[in-house]
Amino acid sequence: xxxxxxxxxxxxxxxxIIRRIVALFATVAAILVVVAAVALRNISRATxxxxxxxxxxxxxxxxxxxxxxxxxxxxxxxxxxxTGSEQDEAACREAMSNLSENLEVLRALLRTDRASAPALxxxxxxxxxxxxxxxxxxxxxxxxxxxxxxxxxxxDTAAGVTSEVRRIVEKLKTEQMALxxxxxxxxxxxxxxxxxxxxxxxxxxxxxxxLAGWLVRDDVRARRRAAEVLRExxxxxxxxxxxxTAELAKANEVLRAENLERAWGxxxxxxxxxxxxxxxxxxxxxxxxxxKAQNISRLNPAVTHxxxxxxxxxxxxxxxxxxxxxxxxxxxxxxDPLAQALREGREYREADAFVKNRAGAExxxxxxxxxxxxxxxxxxxxxxxxxxxxxx
Amino acid sequence: xxxxxxxxxxxxxREILSQMLTQSxxxxxxxxxxxxxxxxxxxxxxxxxISDLQLEDSDGLAMISKIRAKLPTLPVILLTGILFxxxxxxxxxxxxxxxxxxxxxxLSRVLGEVRRxxx
Numbered sequence: 001x002x003x004x005x006x007x008x009x010x011x012x013x014x015x016x017i018i019r020r021i022v023a024l025f026a027t028v029a030a031i032l033v034v035v036a037a038v039a040l041r042n043i044s045r046a047t048x049x050x051x052x053x054x055x056x057x058x059x060x061x062x063x064x065x066x067x068x069x070x071x072x073x074x075x076x077x078x079x080x081x082x083t084g085s086e087q088d089e090a091a092c093r094e095a096m097s098n099l100s101e102n103l104e105v106l107r108a109l110l111r112t113d114r115a116s117a118p119a120l121x122x123x124x125x126x127x128x129x130x131x132x133x134x135x136x137x138x139x140x141x142x143x144x145x146x147x148x149x150x151x152x153x154x155x156d157t158a159a160g161v162t163s164e165v166r167r168i169v170e171k172l173k174t175e176q177m178a179l180x181x182x183x184x185x186x187x188x189x190x191x192x193x194x195x196x197x198x199x200x201x202x203x204x205x206x207x208x209x210x211l212a213g214w215l216v217r218d219d220v221r222a223r224r225r226a227a228e229v230l231r232e233x234x235x236x237x238x239x240x241x242x243x244x245t246a247e248l249a250k251a252n253e254v255l256r257a258e259n260l261e262r263a264w265g266x267x268x269x270x271x272x273x274x275x276x277x278x279x280x281x282x283x284x285x286x287x288x289x290x291x292k293a294q295n296i297s298r299l300n301p302a303v304t305h306x307x308x309x310x311x312x313x314x315x316x317x318x319x320x321x322x323x324x325x326x327x328x329x330x331x332x333x334x335x336d337p338l339a340q341a342l343r344e345g346r347e348y349r350e351a352d353a354f355v356k357n358r359a360g361a362e363x364x365x366x367x368x369x370x371x372x373x374x375x376x377x378x379x380x381x382x383x384x385x386x387x388x389x390x391x392x
Numbered sequence: 393x394x395x396x397x398x399x400x401x402x403x404x405x406r407e408i409l410s411q412m413l414t415q416s417x418x419x420x421x422x423x424x425x426x427x428x429x430x431x432x433x434x435x436x437x438x439x440x441x442i443s444d445l446q447l448e449d450s451d452g453l454a455m456i457s458k459i460r461a462k463l464p465t466l467p468v469i470l471l472t473g474i475l476f477x478x479x480x481x482x483x484x485x486x487x488x489x490x491x492x493x494x495x496x497x498x499l500s501r502v503l504g505e506v507r508r509x510x511x
Binding site: 223256257260261263264265267268269272275 | 412415493500
């Protein structure tokens with residue numbers, strides 16, 4: 001497997017995923033902040049609405065009490081005008097005091113409601129009128145003027161103060177009930193808005209957290225895959241290294257064996273050649289190796305020893321320039337018996353032959369020619385000259 | 393580890409054979425002469441003898457006879473540059489040695505014979 005076949009290592013798994021997860025968590029946090037702010041604001045509004053509702057309920061109750069106080073003060077005044085006792089006078093003063101107190105409380109409860117201000121002023125005026133009536137009636141009683149008392153009471157009855165008070169109180173109660181209904185609807189809407197805001201925020205956050213979880217799981221899977229790919233790549237690399245090392249070791253072994261084989265072959269060849277040379281050079285007879293044209297291609301040391309020529313002077317020279325066939329004083333043979341013997345591939349021997357030395361002197365020798373065969377083909381000849389002084 | 397004794401008067405021949413046999417897991421002793429070879433046989437008997445025919449101080453076959461007198465079962469390879477006819481090898485040489493190999497034989501063949509005879 002070449003390096004190009006190695007599975008690519010997935011490098012782009014970490015940074016973009018981490019950035020996305022951080023962005024998701026930042027979004028979750030922002031949504032939580034928004035939801036918390038909206039919830040807190042709505043809780044504050046709900047609390048304010050609750051306070052106002054309680055205040056409105058209190059105002060409605062106080063209106064009922066005011067109406068009762070007015071009727072009680074009216075009844076106490078009439079009783080006092082009939083009896084004139086000190087006990088009834090004290091009861092009348094207490095009833096008037098309760099009426100004033102009811103008015104003060106109601107004014108405090110409705111101080112922010114500008115629409116009810118004229119009605120409250122009218123109730124103040126009617127309360128003040130009732131106080132003045134009480135004072136005037138008591139003064140007439142103490143002065144012994146029953147007619148004056150009767151005219152004051154008749155005038156008060158004719159004025160219809162009690163009916164007016166009842167009408168004003170009913171009107172204020174109706175207005176407060178209407179406001180109460182409107183703010184109740186508003187509080188319900190706020191509560192619904194809060195529920196939807198919190199619910200939507202929580203759902204969105206769960207969605208984002210789920211997305212973040214999916215991204216984390218995907219990233220973990222990608223990292224596991226990357227680690228697996230890396231592990232497999234390392235194993236493959238290790239295997240390739242081991243295989244390559246084994247191949248190299250084997251190739252080295254083969255190369256070493258081949259080198260030894262070559263050295264052995266060269267040594268064997270050199271030994272063989274040297275041994276053959278040794279054999280030829282050890283012969284005391286004159287040995288020539290001839291080409292088919294009868295030129296000298298090789299000779300042994302016995303030749304140079306007898307003739308005085310050096311080897312380089314004789315190589316490639318015709319044998320006839322050194323050797324003469326035929327007895328002394330006889331004419332040379334006209335036909336070339338050596339060429340004929342080589343053509344026919346047979347031996348040629350002649351008892352009388354002469355070899356010349358450097359000085360031109362001739363030495364009698366016996367002549368032997370053997371065809372040199374390479375497989376079935378005659379490629380030259382070997383000539384052996386044996387000096388006749390040796391008696392051969 | 394089998395012990396091989398190489399007897400040859402030519403140092404390059406001994407070195408190449410020794411290197412080849414050492415790499416193949418054999419323990420090798422070299423001897424350039426018959427006299428040294430006989431000394432090795434006495435001090436550290438080999439499991440196989442590889443000998444040349446012509447030594448400086450003796451005839452290889454004579455030396456082999458002396459060694460065989462001491463170690464009759466010792467396998468012997470005659471490794472020589474003299475090329476004998478098959479008939480000569482069959483009728484004469486093979487009676488004196490376990491195997492005959494010409495020096496022109498490849499090293500792998502020499503190693504094969506060594507492994508065969510030391511197995």
